[in-house]
Amino acid sequence: MTGVACGVPTFQYAAAPTSVYQIGTFAVDLDVVLTNTTPIGVTRGPGFAETIDPIERLIDKAARVMQIDRFELRRRNVVPASMMPWTNAMGTTFDSGDFAACLAHVEQRLRDLDVEVSEHEVTGVGIACHIKGTGGSPEENISFAFDDEQVIFTTGTQAIGQGHETSFRQIVTSLLGVTAEQIVYQAGDTNKIPKGGGHGSSRATFMASTAMSRAADIVVEKALPIAANMLEADVTDVEFVDGAFVVVGTDRSFPLLAVATEARKQGQSLDTYYHFERDALTWPNGCHAAVVALDQDTGRVRLLHYLTADDHGVMVNPMLVEGQSHGAIMQGVSQALLEQLQYDQSGQLLTGSYMDYAMPRADDLPEFDTHFLPTRCTTNPVGVKGAGEPGAIAGYPAVANAIADALHQHGCEEGDFRGIASSQAIWERLCER
CATH class of the missing domain: 3.30.365.10 (Aldehyde oxidase/xanthine dehydrogenase, molybdopterin binding domain)
Incomplete structure (x- = not known):
């Protein structure tokens, strides 16, 4: 063997x-x-x-x-x-x-x-x-970076024909509300991300999507006070829905990418790296x-x-x-x-x-x-x-x-x-x- x-x-x-x-x-x-x-x-x-x-x-x-x-x-x-x-x-x-x-x-x-x-x-x-x-290798990592009205998504997994270029964009779209055209997909490059667990044991979507979901939560958490300030509303009155921060009960909103741009102007960043280790299959x-x-x-x-x-x-x-x-x-x-x-x-x-x-x-x-x-x-x-x-x-x-x-x-x-x-x-x- x-x-x-x-x-x-x-x-x-x-x-x-x-x-x-x-x-x-x-x-x-x-x-x-x-x-x-x-x-x-x-x-x-x-x-x-x-x-x-x-x-x-x-x-x-x-x-x-x-x-x-x-x-x-x-x-x-x-x-x-x-x-x-x-x-x-x-x-x-x-x-x-x-x-x-x-x-x-x-x-x-x-x-x-x-x-x-x-x-x-x-x-x-x-x-x-x-x-x-x-589940395969128990560790995985991904990163989200925001630049010029786009999300640069980087994953440590490497596709060999499974179609991750499509399905991973779909997951990012569902989590962050951006369009597929606004997502730059990068994979399997140790110059861009430190770890890579590969695709073995049908692990890639399970592991990467878990990291994506948790990283997306962190992005929203970072963006929420910035969006509230842009909307001139209390943080408790703002929620993230379909890719935009919305003042509850109104039509006032800002899309996530606009908030990311404002964050950079303020010297802040919504960029997020997430690494996790699974505990189940x-x-x-x-x-x-x-x-x-x-x-x-x-x-x-x-x-x-x-x-x-x-x-x-x-x-x-x-x-x-x-x-x-x-x-x-x-x-x-x-x-x-x-x-x-x-x-x-x-x-x-x-x-x-x-x-x-x-x-x-x-x-x-x-x-x-x-x-x-x-x-x-x-x-x-x-x-x-x-x-x-x-x-x-x-x-x-x-x-x-x-x-x-x-x-x-x-x-x-x-x-x-x-x-x-x-x-x-x-x-x-x-x-x-």
Whole structure:
């Protein structure tokens, strides 16, 4: 393992091994093995993907053995919304969520599906609930500076395609009442801000928005007496509403940027730097389902449908959240069907380039049917939860469960899949009937 990958088995897996279910007792044994294979780092959903996969596959297997509907078995065991906040057997607290609602939403949409396959194919449905703690590095900082009718916003987080340039401006607009055009966005520059916690563990919006919210409160507190003086009113008669300081009960007001200009004239400044250290995580959660078709002649697996109901708390920009969801689902599905490291007997990696390592393409995937059922997060003032990882966590077990369901309906034993569900592996399993 490299870098923070060591935290996967020691913290992340151990934080929520019972997932969204009421399991009163759980024991974890950790084994460390020295190997000459390629070191692993972290990507979307580290630790929690390893948590969700076995428990979701066990639930489906238990439902078949007990002859109980898979949704019903989950419904009997999920933590109800009425018990939030809820502390699991490992002492980890989930602040919010409605797991049963996400489960029911996916169940209903599955019932409404019209699945068409050829006479040579057998279909299967797989389900996977998920949850993950997001927060990453515990420290973050931002700054607001006011200059020439604009707000210079600087954050230590660094975007790699998540769209922070858009969503962070939206947050600043909601807090300070300025327009997006009046905001100068700066990120990840140690010449401008001392710390940067990065974007890992779906932390950026949670951490940066918390710092923004608290810094905005300080800006307003600094500006209030200056605005009151400009309005020739008592401080107690002035309030900050939609980006302006207003004398209560009148139409007299000054916008924040005008007050910032006056403050500079008086030798004062509304510029604010805020650093904070979190004491909690956010817990995005939800339910995913996959529908697959197995070709009985070739073993080829086709992913026909992929449905989600996810809770990401307050969504600053739903379009960006959906984009994040699509990317994560692609990774989870690809882990089940395409991507696999192959080694020879000496430990030499055989799939060291994209000539040999299968990456997903557009025609490998269906149109994703994504839905969101947000519950407000209580561990940060904006109410957001992480949004970049659920598909990478639930994608693999959802597809694996769907394949197992199809094999079961075909009269085959599920067996133990190691690696991807290749056409060869599925064909051999189909021939065992």
